[in-house]
Amino acid sequence: MTGGDAPGRPLPARTIGPITRTDVVRYAGAGGDLNPVHHDDEAARAAGAPGAFAMGLLPGGLVAQTIAEWVGADAIRTLRLRFTGRVWPGDVLRVEGQLADPPGGGAAPRGERLRELRAVARRPDGEAVLEARATVRASAPAGSGD
Amino acid sequence: MAEVAVGALLDETEMVVERGQVRAFARALGAETEDPAALPTFLVAALLWRDEPQEEAYRRAGLDIARLVHGEVAWEYLRPLRLGDVLTVRRRLAARERKAGRRGGAMTFATIEAVFADAAGREVARQRDVVIEVPA
Numbered sequence: 001m002t003g004g005d006a007p008g009r010p011l012p013a014r015t016i017g018p019i020t021r022t023d024v025v026r027y028a029g030a031g032g033d034l035n036p037v038h039h040d041d042e043a044a045r046a047a048g049a050p051g052a053f054a055m056g057l058l059p060g061g062l063v064a065q066t067i068a069e070w071v072g073a074d075a076i077r078t079l080r081l082r083f084t085g086r087v088w089p090g091d092v093l094r095v096e097g098q099l100a101d102p103p104g105g106g107a108a109p110r111g112e113r114l115r116e117l118r119a120v121a122r123r124p125d126g127e128a129v130l131e132a133r134a135t136v137r138a139s140a141p142a143g144s145g146d
Numbered sequence: 147m148a149e150v151a152v153g154a155l156l157d158e159t160e161m162v163v164e165r166g167q168v169r170a171f172a173r174a175l176g177a178e179t180e181d182p183a184a185l186p187t188f189l190v191a192a193l194l195w196r197d198e199p200q201e202e203a204y205r206r207a208g209l210d211i212a213r214l215v216h217g218e219v220a221w222e223y224l225r226p227l228r229l230g231d232v233l234t235v236r237r238r239l240a241a242r243e244r245k246a247g248r249r250g251g252a253m254t255f256a257t258i259e260a261v262f263a264d265a266a267g268r269e270v271a272r273q274r275d276v277v278i279e280v281p282a
Contacts, residue, residue, distance in 0.1 A: 027175070029170070033193060037212075060219065061187040073183055078223070079186050079187075080218060
């Protein structure tokens, strides 16, 4: 074993939010997503939603930062975010994650040992709004034990 | 403009990784950093460097932004981003599939792939987005 990150190790849960309209507008400006459904209630209603809702990449970015805090941004080799539910102004999300050995043993093109990180963000009602999966470099260098 | 075929180039954008933009993006995610390598989702800010409104490339891909839902996004990181990087971003329509929706009308699933290359032409990252156009 390589010490700290044994297979299936749960990571410390984090809470993000409440996500405010101001957060949505700040992210729209910083990231460039000016789709009006995210800041204009009328445009959102015209698109069939009850009101403006956050772009998935806002909670997505917050979950990605949580993953970066867990394992270090420089350890992330791939990251996939699936948007499974809408996030509304005022939402608070709980992010839980775990590290496990990936299918196939974790050999990587650069000779690194990789781990698979999975995380999910849920509203207090339990609905999963976002699922993340990342391959991350194991904290110990390749070939140093096990 | 007519809708392009699967595989076609949607757009090409030059993106400069600038300190102020990195800082603003970090703050929008509650982080305090000027290091783009600390922000796994920063590449989406390529949007700010495009010459045309975001709906135009979708229109060429045969998609109406007003009915678009973001299904997923995935990145492959080939080297860390650095301040001052001048990146060329090429986006292609990688897949497009039309299906009947559950309550009638057509749903379109599309995959858009972006390749980020540095000034030396080396690939820095790849991004793949899946978007879904829902029935009107």
